Amino acid sequence: MTERETEPRVRPGEMEKPPVPKESRFREMWRLLKRNRLAFCGLVIFVLFFVTAFAGRLLTYGTKPIFNPGQVRLQEKLRPPLSLPNLETLTPEQVPRLERYLFGTDNLGRDVFARMMQGAWVSLTVGFVAVGIAVLIGIALGGIAGYFGQTLVRVDQILTALFLLVGGGLTAVGARFWGGVLLLAGIASIMIALTWGRQWRRGAGATWKKVLFTGFLSIDTLIMRFVDIMLCFPSFFLILTVVALLPASIYNIMIVIGLTSWEGTARFVRAEFLSLREQDFVTAARALGVGNGRIIFRHMIPNAVAPVLVSATIGIATAILTEAGLSFLGLGVPPPDATWGNVLSDGKDYIFDAPWLTFIPGFAILLVVLSFNLFGEGLRDVLNPKLRKRS
């Protein structure tokens, strides 16, 4: 208050500018983050991991990669880290790029360093894509449940959705006739709702018509019960089932991990939306005639994003661990591509003779997951407004 009074008086005719905060939001966050030493270490490792992964993408893929992760050298099996290659027995393209096996070689004489570089990219994409999918689904469903939650779903809408879903499913499976009939029924019910819906809802006509158009369940109940259903599946077991039944590919793994881990985000976002919706700035925006879409995307999501960001950061760590676990079980990314999980899994048979095959990927996963966890926790503190005021 005292500061404000010492400011020069605003001359008439000049608009009063809003008071500018002493430092920008981002700078304040940066300062808070630097004070939290563990989180800062996490951030540094996080950035290093990014650089490594992008370098890995550039250097190990393509027809003539600079580091070739798939180059087999059977005469150079299980060389310890930092050992020099035996140049007399190698053909020119078999010579490792750095003239040295930085991380040793595995049981087929492949350069572990190149494989680790390639695996970094796999871990990074799996983590980010899976969490991206989970966050998108979570925000969408949680947002709908929180914002439009009180709207009732009518019986006819549920019937229509059922018709279309079952019909589509049957058509996809192969029962063309029944699928087609159900799809047609679904389309017909949309038509009916469009033409006569308004009259019937008002009460014209027989009772069954009224029943058809009464509200039955709120959207919130529908979505949250769906979340409950999803939470009933043990997640790793579900992922394992789906991955084992589907053809092995890195994209399937990303999608499956994403589709099975959005429940937490949906719950967060719903809770945030429920409380934000009642706040004054939302009421003000609505009074000004701002549309629902703009309220959601401009006013509510920016305010609800902090817990989502934190859980997403920690979710990336979990996704990387899950992928490593799947690769370890042999259900992960199929063989020509290396991942940290399958480098470790290949190396486990030589654990007493070639411990580096276990320890290098193991420590890599540990470091990266740890950095994501620490950074996520640090972010939780930094984004917490209670802590910000105290500093």
Add this chain to the structure above:
Amino acid sequence: MLSFIGRSTIQKIVTLFFVSVVSFLVIYLAPGKPSQVDPLNPKFTPEMVERFRKQFHLDQPLYVQYALYYRDLFTGKTVSWKDNQPVLKKIWERFKNSLWLFIVGTVLTWTLSFPVGIRSAIFRGGWYDRSTTFLSYLLISIPGFFFAYILIIVVVNTFHVPVIGMETFGLGEPPWYRWLMDRTWHLLLPSVLGATGGIAILSRYVRSQMLEVEGQDYVRTARAKGVPEEQVHYKHALRNALLPFVTMFGLILPGLIGGSVIIESIFSWPGMGRMAYEAILARDYPVILTVNFISAVLVLAGTFISDVLYMVVDPRIRL
């Protein structure tokens, strides 16, 4: 209270129905057919496949299969497709093995995480707090399989004991104390591994609960009126901090059946997780579905128990 129990039972039954439908659809609509699991096996002639399909109703439409499967499950007649053994008996046998891991793991988790969490809350910001914080992040982040191999190397190299499997193979008929020691060594590593994540998470949770309660007014009042520090911590603060943990007794129930696939595979432990994993690889649908169904029942029962317990313990809660 009664109305809550009634409502939530109905709700849980509806949820369970949908879970059964969804898990059935996920498994049956996935590409590939169980009758074609082994196309290279010369014994699998087209007639065999046909008989196989007929025997397990695979030639019927999907909804009939669904009804038949759940009828068999509730009458206890489901059989595994691989060896024609009743599924429930198979699960029960594996369950007895997993139960040991579960019990030792749970006891370790609950006995270790409380002292650690309470101590780090009392000495907040001290070296003990900071090192346990870091340690718990480390334990959460370490991949289970990697940690397993580290422990195997350490234990095998220092104590020279066998750790893989449930007991040493070919031990014959040892005296009871040797048998007991052998069993204990085999049990120790997998259950410690199963408990690490739990210890790390639960001790953090204990710490934050303690800190929250220590900031309450009644704790300050207790201090102000000269109650000894010990009593403030253990009588005033701890008792109130314990409230939410009562509900966790319900939430550990699903752990009964979700034996860790990875740890059981590494240690060749013939438990639930490995059975489920083998069933998945062999496309033994009845086993997969039954495990899934039981675990869903346990999850729902667990949340139900924890809700009821919470209401019993904390009179402020109205559900």
